[in-house]
Amino acid sequence: MSTDPGLRRLALGTLLGAFRGEQAPAWAVDLLAEGMAGHLLFGFNIVERDQLAALTASLHAAREGVLIAIDEEGGDVTRLAHRLGSPYPGNAALGALGDPAVTRRVYRTIGAELDGLGINLNLAPTVDVNTADDNPIIGTRSFGADPLAVATHTAAAVLGLQGAGVAACAKHFPGHGATLADSHLELPTVDIDASVLRGRELPPFVAAIEAGAKSIMTAHIRVPALSGDAPATFSRAVLVDLLRRDLGFGGVVVTDALEMLGAARYAGGIPAGAVLALAAGADLLCIGADIDEQITNACADEIVAAVQDGRLPLDRLEEAVARVADLSAWTRSGARTDREEPGLGYPAALGAVRIEGTHDAAAAPLIVQLESESSIAAGRVPWGLGPHVNGTEQVRVVAGAADPEDIRARAGGRPIVVVGRNVHRLAGARALVETLATTHAVTVVEMGWPSSWRPAGARAFITTWGASHANGRAAAETLGLAA
Structure with a gap:
């Protein structure tokens, strides 16, 4: 041919x-x-x-x-x-x-x-x-x-x-x-x-x-x-x-x-x-x-x-x-009528946050971030509260492998903030959160797409509707933990 x-x-x-x-x-x-x-x-x-x-x-x-x-x-x-x-x-x-x-x-x-x-x-x-x-x-x-x-x-x-x-x-x-x-x-x-x-x-x-x-x-x-x-x-x-x-x-x-x-x-x-x-x-x-x-x-x-x-x-x-x-x-036609507004994303992300229940922003918590796989479309991009809080202890755990007693011991008398993406879908996450909530004040920060599940006993459920850098900062500000 x-x-x-x-x-x-x-x-x-x-x-x-x-x-x-x-x-x-x-x-x-x-x-x-x-x-x-x-x-x-x-x-x-x-x-x-x-x-x-x-x-x-x-x-x-x-x-x-x-x-x-x-x-x-x-x-x-x-x-x-x-x-x-x-x-x-x-x-x-x-x-x-x-x-x-x-x-x-x-x-x-x-x-x-x-x-x-x-x-x-x-x-x-x-x-x-x-x-x-x-x-x-x-x-x-x-x-x-x-x-x-x-x-x-x-x-x-x-x-x-x-x-x-x-x-x-x-x-x-x-x-x-x-x-x-x-x-x-x-x-x-x-x-x-x-x-x-x-x-x-x-x-x-x-x-x-x-x-x-x-x-x-x-x-x-x-x-x-x-x-x-x-x-x-x-x-x-x-x-x-x-x-x-x-x-x-x-x-x-x-x-x-x-x-x-x-x-x-x-x-x-x-x-x-x-x-x-x-x-x-x-x-x-x-x-x-x-x-x-x-x-x-x-x-x-x-x-x-x-x-x-x-x-x-x-x-x-x-x-x-x-x-x-x-x-x-x-x-190539040059049809450009609008330009950029630097900094716009952060207040927009903050305005999107939804809080159910009551979170005590006065008490410094232990932050527990639940590890999760990234989607193929997103790839591996940093997420969570890590870069947005200063002086607040954070740990990363795999929900299904985490020992609630270890987390409780680490938290002591502090409240616990559990941060995750699509928490309801993570193996072992529901049980872990609800177990922790029997002894500690627990706030869940959902940075993925939320389901109808709300953990029994948790004080607050916060939805950021995403896990971008802007969403992470918005979560930290909502929790009263922003650096």
């Missing part, structure tokens, strides 16, 4: 690559020069601001119109601040605060920061309606569980980002909020009928489209009523019939990372997934984080082969490339 340089350039024009390191390897720059759409940056690409600005400048120098993307959601999912935690509350805290004007200002500030660093596409906001308390991948990334409230904040976030000149990407279509599985690891199923989907999952996406969102990201979830056995990412019924025709979206459809098992396992590999996604109606293919030159070229080669053997119509590929080019042109 012959190699067609023009066809290869078209194939590359649909790919959003990635690379390891703080400087771009030669192959990553060369592929941009050859026509690849752009690259997605991760925490492993970022050390500090000057280094990041130099990195993005080197990518832009490869070719005019390069897209440089990032997942900068604020809150728990941050790449810019992955070493310390985000100075912004995430979506759940913004939803709890309930002021769309603040949401718009926060996202405008994030957008202005990205724009100043040479990043022009933010794979945010997450607009999934989090209706499952035990959702392992969305949780505090969501504005909430009420579709209309989520829709209102979605529009504000899109307007904020794009007012700063950075393209928004509402995700994950048609809605990942009702899942109990992580699409990084498997293919979740949302078994609902069309009426539930339209009333619950879709309003935020409608709001994003009406606000002018330049892109929407697909979800690697199965919705049998629409997509049958296939992930939404590979379903024309989802991406064309529903998103394009019914909802009227004319922007760029971006895939979630094709390396995720929810997609790759179904497709039979990343390159095969690239073809299936394009055929289904996607335009910009996010390959993933753990990729290299070989995988990137394999995706381009498979797309070329699919056109040549008839699996992928040429006009579908050309349509995708044209939409990506339009997005690129918009990012």
Whole structure:
């Protein structure tokens, strides 16, 4: 099968690559020069601001119109601040605060920061309606569980980002909020009928489209009523019939990372997934984080082969490339009307804190932080009260392995503050908290997505709606422990 340089350039024009390191390897720059759409940056690409600005400048120098993307959601999912935690509350805290004007200002500030660093596409906001308390991948990334409230904040976030000149990407279509599985690891199923989907999952996406969102990201979830056995990412019924025709979206459809098992396992590999996604109606293919030159070229080669053997119509590929080019042109249009407001995130996070019960701020406590796994989307980012309190003893324990008597002995006559993320889901955590509450004044600080569980005997239950740096400081201030 012959190699067609023009066809290869078209194939590359649909790919959003990635690379390891703080400087771009030669192959990553060369592929941009050859026509690849752009690259997605991760925490492993970022050390500090000057280094990041130099990195993005080197990518832009490869070719005019390069897209440089990032997942900068604020809150728990941050790449810019992955070493310390985000100075912004995430979506759940913004939803709890309930002021769309603040949401718009926060996202405008994030957008202005990205724009100043040479990043022009933010794979945010997450607009999934989090209706499952035990959702392992969305949780505090969501504005909430009420579709209309989520829709209102979605529009504000899109307007904020794009007012700063950075393209928004509402995700994950048609809605990942009702899942109990992580699409990084498997293919979740949302078994609902069309009426539930339209009333619950879709309003935020409608709001994003009406606000002018330049892109929407697909979800690697199965919705049998629409997509049958296939992930939404590979379903024309989802991406064309529903998103394009019914909802009227004319922007760029971006895939979630094709390396995720929810997609790759179904497709039979990343390159095969690239073809299936394009055929289904996607335009910009996010390959993933753990990729290299070989995988990137394999995706381009498979797309070329699919056109040549008839699996992928040429006009579908050309349509995708044209939409990506339009997005690129918009990012270069200079449409920047809003700028940043440094420091905005901390008072917003404080305003989102909710207190149930009574906490005695006069007594210095023992702080017990419950260890928890980070989600794959968030990665390992520092969290908790650690950097925000001064002179207050803190210990870190694994709930299921902790001895209540040891903690009681360490606390002595002091009250105990238990800090955790998704405390109700941590093995042994409920029993530990309720056991401690039989002898000590216990306050629980929930920095994840709260459930209906409230520990028997606890004096207070404090919800921060996230675990960012801003949320941690807000918790410390609420407890009267801020340094």
